[in-house]
Amino acid sequence: MADSDQDTAQYAAAVDEYLTRTYEGDRRRELLNSEGWDPEFAAELADMGWYALAVPESQGGLGAPLSALGPVFMQLGRHLVVGPLLEDILLPAMLRRPGDWVSAPAIAAAVGTGVPLALVDPGVTDDWADDFGSVTLNGQQLFGTVNAVRFARQASLLVVVADTGTGSAVCLVDPAEPGVRIEDVDSADPTIEFARVVFDGVRADGVAPAGPADGELVIRIRSWARLLIACELSGVAQRSLERTVEHVGQREQFGRPIGSFQAVKHMAADMHTRWAALHNLCLATLADADRAPVADLELLAATAKAHAAETAVRVCEDAIQLHGGMGFTTESDMSWYYKHALALRGWYGEETELQLRIGAALLERGSADHTADIDDSARDGGDHPTDRA
Amino acid sequence: MTTQDESLDAFRARARAWLAEAEPPEAPLDLDARFTVLRQWQKTLFEAGWLGIAWSEEAGGQGLTHMHQLVFVEELVRARAPQPIGIIGLEVVGPSIDRYGTDWQRRELLPRLLSGDDIWCQGFSEPNAGSDLASLRTRAVVDGDDFVVSGQKVWTSWAHMAQWCALLVRTDTSVRKQAGISYLLVDMTSPGITARPIEQMTGDREFCEVFFDDVRVDRRNLLGGLNEGWPIATHTLGTERAGATLRRRVECEVALDDAVAQLRRHRADGPSGSPEADRRTRAAIGRCHVALRVLDAQTRQTTTRLVAGAGPRPEDSVDKLLLNEIEQIVFSEIADLLGPLRAVPGSRPRGLRSERWVHEHLFSRAASIYGGTSQIQRNIIAERLLGLPRG
Ligand SMILES: Cc1cc2nc3c(=O)[nH]c(=O)nc-3n(C[C@H](O)[C@H](O)[C@H](O)COP(=O)(O)OP(=O)(O)OC[C@H]3O[C@@H](n4cnc5c(N)ncnc54)[C@H](O)[C@@H]3O)c2cc1C
Numbered sequence: 001m002a003d004s005d006q007d008t009a010q011y012a013a014a015v016d017e018y019l020t021r022t023y024e025g026d027r028r029r030e031l032l033n034s035e036g037w038d039p040e041f042a043a044e045l046a047d048m049g050w051y052a053l054a055v056p057e058s059q060g061g062l063g064a065p066l067s068a069l070g071p072v073f074m075q076l077g078r079h080l081v082v083g084p085l086l087e088d089i090l091l092p093a094m095l096r097r098p099g100d101w102v103s104a105p106a107i108a109a110a111v112g113t114g115v116p117l118a119l120v121d122p123g124v125t126d127d128w129a130d131d132f133g134s135v136t137l138n139g140q141q142l143f144g145t146v147n148a149v150r151f152a153r154q155a156s157l158l159v160v161v162a163d164t165g166t167g168s169a170v171c172l173v174d175p176a177e178p179g180v181r182i183e184d185v186d187s188a189d190p191t192i193e194f195a196r197v198v199f200d201g202v203r204a205d206g207v208a209p210a211g212p213a214d215g216e217l218v219i220r221i222r223s224w225a226r227l228l229i230a231c232e233l234s235g236v237a238q239r240s241l242e243r244t245v246e247h248v249g250q251r252e253q254f255g256r257p258i259g260s261f262q263a264v265k266h267m268a269a270d271m272h273t274r275w276a277a278l279h280n281l282c283l284a285t286l287a288d289a290d291r292a293p294v295a296d297l298e299l300l301a302a303t304a305k306a307h308a309a310e311t312a313v314r315v316c317e318d319a320i321q322l323h324g325g326m327g328f329t330t331e332s333d334m335s336w337y338y339k340h341a342l343a344l345r346g347w348y349g350e351e352t353e354l355q356l357r358i359g360a361a362l363l364e365r366g367s368a369d370h371t372a373d374i375d376d377s378a379r380d381g382g383d384h385p386t387d388r389a
Numbered sequence: 390m391t392t393q394d395e396s397l398d399a400f401r402a403r404a405r406a407w408l409a410e411a412e413p414p415e416a417p418l419d420l421d422a423r424f425t426v427l428r429q430w431q432k433t434l435f436e437a438g439w440l441g442i443a444w445s446e447e448a449g450g451q452g453l454t455h456m457h458q459l460v461f462v463e464e465l466v467r468a469r470a471p472q473p474i475g476i477i478g479l480e481v482v483g484p485s486i487d488r489y490g491t492d493w494q495r496r497e498l499l500p501r502l503l504s505g506d507d508i509w510c511q512g513f514s515e516p517n518a519g520s521d522l523a524s525l526r527t528r529a530v531v532d533g534d535d536f537v538v539s540g541q542k543v544w545t546s547w548a549h550m551a552q553w554c555a556l557l558v559r560t561d562t563s564v565r566k567q568a569g570i571s572y573l574l575v576d577m578t579s580p581g582i583t584a585r586p587i588e589q590m591t592g593d594r595e596f597c598e599v600f601f602d603d604v605r606v607d608r609r610n611l612l613g614g615l616n617e618g619w620p621i622a623t624h625t626l627g628t629e630r631a632g633a634t635l636r637r638r639v640e641c642e643v644a645l646d647d648a649v650a651q652l653r654r655h656r657a658d659g660p661s662g663s664p665e666a667d668r669r670t671r672a673a674i675g676r677c678h679v680a681l682r683v684l685d686a687q688t689r690q691t692t693t694r695l696v697a698g699a700g701p702r703p704e705d706s707v708d709k710l711l712l713n714e715i716e717q718i719v720f721s722e723i724a725d726l727l728g729p730l731r732a733v734p735g736s737r738p739r740g741l742r743s744e745r746w747v748h749e750h751l752f753s754r755a756a757s758i759y760g761g762t763s764q765i766q767r768n769i770i771a772e773r774l775l776g777l778p779r780g
Contacts, residue, residue, distance in 0.1 A: 245775050260778040265771035272770055273707050277683050284686035303682045306675070355675030362649050362674050363656065 007064065011053060012071035018048065019079040028080060032190040032336055036082040037154055042114030045083070051111045054093035061111070066093060066224055070231045070286040074279070077235025080337055082191040084116035084151040085232075086225055091117045091159055094221055095170075106157035106174075118155035118175075120146050120197050123168075123222055125346065126353045135199060137162035137169055142179075142199040152182050152195035160204070161218050168218040171204035178202070189343035190336055216294050223301035226348045227289060230301075230308035231282045236341050237275040237312040240319035240334060244268060248322055258322075267322060271315050278311045299361055306354035309345040316341045400457055404464040407437060413470030418744075420593050424474055424550055431473030431505030439465075440479060441503045448487050449500035455695045459635055466639040477546060478502040478509035480632035482555040485625045486574070489613045498553070498574065510551040511629075512542040512575070512599060513622065519544075520765050522557075523566045523619065527601060529558035529573060536560075536573060536611070538581075538604040544759075548584040548597040551577050555625065556601075561616050572618035574610040581605075591751045627701025629760050634691055634708045637756075638684050641719050644749060645677050648723045648741060655740025662739070670739060673722040680715040687711055703773035706766040713757040713766075724750035 031038055045051065054069055055061020069089060076085055092111045109115045122134045122144070135144035142162055152158065158173040158180070175182060181198040245268060248259035258264050285304040289297055316338040320327035327334045349357070414430055417423045434440050442458040444450025451457075465472070473479065483502050486494060501507040518525035527540025538558055548554065554575045561569030577584070581604040586594035613621050652670060662670075691708050724746045730736040734744045757763040771777045 245777070249777060257778050259771075260780045262768070262780055265777050265780070266764065266767040268775055268777060269710070269767035269770035272775055273710050276707055277687055277711055280690055281683050281686040284682075284689055303679050306679045307683055351676075351679075352672060355679060356668065356671045357675065358678050359671030359673065359675030362678060363653055363671060 008068040008071055012075050015072050015075040031082045035193050036191045037193050042083055046114035051088045065290045067286040067290045073228045073231035074235040077232035078239045087117045087119050090224055115156045116151040116154045117157050117159055118149050118152040120149050120158050121161040122146050124348055135162045137164045142202040142204050145198045147196050148194045149197045150192050152197050167215040169214045170217050189340055191340050219294050219298050223297045226301040226305035229344050230304040233308040233312035233344055234278045234282050236337050237315040240316050240337050241271045241275045244319045244322050267318050271318050274311045274315050278308055281307055302354045302358055305349055306351045310351040312341045313345050401460045404461050408468040416471040427474035428505050431475055434473055435504040444487050448495045449503045462636050463639050466643050475505050475508050477511050481511055481629040482509045484628045485621055489621050507552040509553045510545050510548045512545050512554045512556040514544045516543050525557055527558050529560050534608050536606045538601045540601050542599040544596045545599050546596045548599045549586050557622055567619040569616055570618040571615055572612040572621045573606050574612055575606050579604050591748055630705050630709050631695055634712050638688050641716055642681050651740045673726055677719045677722050680718045684715045703769055706769040710763055710766040713763055716756045717753045720750040720753040
């Protein structure tokens with residue numbers, strides 16, 4: 001598949017080139033100060049075709065595999081791009097339904113003009129589920145509240161994950177529908193606007209009835225969200241590292257660059273190692289993800305996100321430390337990257353929540369891949385002292 | 390699928406089938422018994438054609454690729470088979486002899502190294518030359534057709550059981566420290582060599598201090614040119630790191646699988662304890678899995694580099710640093726699940742075999758010391774990869 005690898009690299013390079021030219025600097029700062037939403041900017045990205053990347057060709061998209069979005073999200077994270085990226089890039093590529101589908105125009109508009117979709121999903125967290133909210137589908141009616149939904153206020157369509165009692169279903173809701181309430185809430189992530197979404201007996205529109213396939217769609221959406229957020233976090237870590245290496249090479253104290261002090265060098269080396277490992281983990285996961293059966297995809301994505309959540313935040317913290325007082329200000333970019341990393345860290349699971357899920361999956365079904373074909377009950381009782389290295 | 394892939398798959402199938410038949414031994418806990426059993430195991434592996442897989446045929450190897458070598462390591466470890474005893478010869482010293490050796494050296498030394506008839510050790514570190522290896526002081530002076538060696542080495546694994554030693558010596562004191570080092574291949578039965586085992590915190594007496602007291606070494610045992618030992622030593626250390634990274638990754642994966650299997654059987658037998666205890670077990674296993682996926686992803690790159698025949702690179706230090714951290718995470722997470730019973734050998738908290746996990750955990754603490762400490766790797770990453778100014 002050398003061709004598609006090349007395409008993937010080209011998409012990411014084009015995104016990097018465009019953002020370096022038009023977004024870095026004052027414009028980004030302005031957008032970060034306006035809470036992450038600017039219709040013009042969203043329309044500009046739509047014009048560039050970024051939201052159509054993984055939409056099938058039959059629906060007017062470029063037809064790239066979902067994994068091609070990974071390197072693009074790395075660049076989006078690296079440039080700290082604002083807006084409903086996950087929603088507008090991922091969801092149109094995943095919600096494929098037959099032609100007469102009522103909500104199709106809203107999805108087409110998201111791709112074509114950048115009017116956001118919003119993902120109303122109580123499954124963003126396990127350990128804070130009680131605080132985060134819940135949605136149930138009762139007959140054809142939705143009830144419940146989700147306390148933090150990205151860009152719900154701006155969205156033309158709500159993609160809702162609801163509990164059906166026996167599983168989950170994906171429902172599509174027009175925000176203008178009676179019984180939908182959208183309330184403003186504050187955001188501590190400069191790239192994202194949040195709102196609270198309340199459903200009080202709302203008719204769910206146009207989605208296939210809840211069935212096993214729907215449950216699978218929910219897992220797929222959440223898994224790809226996890227994986228792409230991991231990629232975005234990898235980009236956040238990458239830029240934090242790059243800026244730090246530049247900084248410690250230039251800034252002088254005690255008559256020499258601070259990068260010549262070993263304590264500083266070792267932190268920089270750890271930052272590099274952490275970022276490189278995250279980057280490689282994302283690439284390896286992307287390489288496996290397109291073809292993975294749903295249970296494997298879930299484990300792969302949870303693993304990547306668990307690592308990203310922990311790693312990116314640590315890299316950002318070291319970046320702030322090595323920038324000194326400047327790192328603590330809003331004048332330096334480091335603080336903005338850090339806040340975004342902190343917000344993404346908990347979105348679809350921080351490391352502890354996901355480690356618990358992964359551990360449960362392994363203890364339930366046994367070892368993932370390594371030795372499924374070996375009868376370990378016969379031999380695992382042995383001791384295997386390791387002979388030197 | 391390319392032909393290359395197919396032949397690798399066939400190779401894997403053949404290795405797996407052979408291992409299933411071979412009845413690999415259990416490695417005894419007692420060091421002397423372990424040595425004997427694993428030396429016999431090396432002979433068995435050698436005779437079946439599983440050693441020196443990527444080495445040239447004239448050296449007694451199989452002439453296959455590094456990918457084949459990696460596949461065999463994976464299969465060996467997954468079959469819960471132990472490593473052959475001569476791992477230092479096979480993974481560390483041998484490849485350098487194969488690459489830099491004279492015809493005589495390769496013909497005479499390598500087949501016996503592979504078969505386990507000769508066990509090798511690596512005499513690099515000294516009491517005053519550890520991280521700063523190039524400052525080593527063990528002297529060798531030319532005397533007729535011989536070198537005469539005197540000095541001391543330390544932390545030399547298996548020196549008391551080895552027949553041969555790859556020895557770094559100073560042959561010129563008047564030049565830059567790296568430029569005065571030679572690489573000798575020394576017969577450990579030569580008069581004047583004393584090896585004294587040192588007990589490690591795992592309880593094993595596996596490494597030694599070694600004294601060289603006017604030991605005569607034939608000039609034909611010089612590897613490479615006189616005073617040209619440093620680049621070869623770098624090659625040896627690079628091979629050691631790459632080999633250890635690939636092998637330890639698989640060993641850690643298998644260890645986690647074994648721990649999960651022990652925990653699962655225990656849960657199947659009875660209640661899985663309080664919710665808090667269960668949560669802790671799940672979190673630990675999850676964390677280990679994540680760490681090992683990271684290592685797997687990282688070593689895919691290493692493998693690509695290795696197969697492409699790349700020599701040691703500063704990127705190897707990233708692998709080494711990561712491997713050390715992850716190995717220590719995995720074994721400390723598992724050992725922590727023993728709770729206070731880690732201090733009671735023979736106990737089975739949550740179904741885990743405490744002796745094994747305590748041993749593995751203790752051994753993992755050495756990972757960030759041998760083969761170049763983690764601090765040294767960080768220096769290399771910062772200066773050579775990130776281009777930060779030398780202090
Ligand atoms: C289990 C085991 C097996 C071994 N087997 C062998 C073997 O077979 N053959 C062999 O030759 N050697 C072997 N070694 C030795 C090993 O290579 C050395 O221990 C290692 O290189 C460190 O050297 P040292 O012990 O002298 O520690 P030192 O170099 O004294 O280091 C002590 C501490 O100081 C730090 N330090 C030193 N220099 C710097 C610096 N420039 N910057 C920052 N920190 C620094 C180190 O990171 C370390 O934390 C083995 C070691 C172990 C633990």
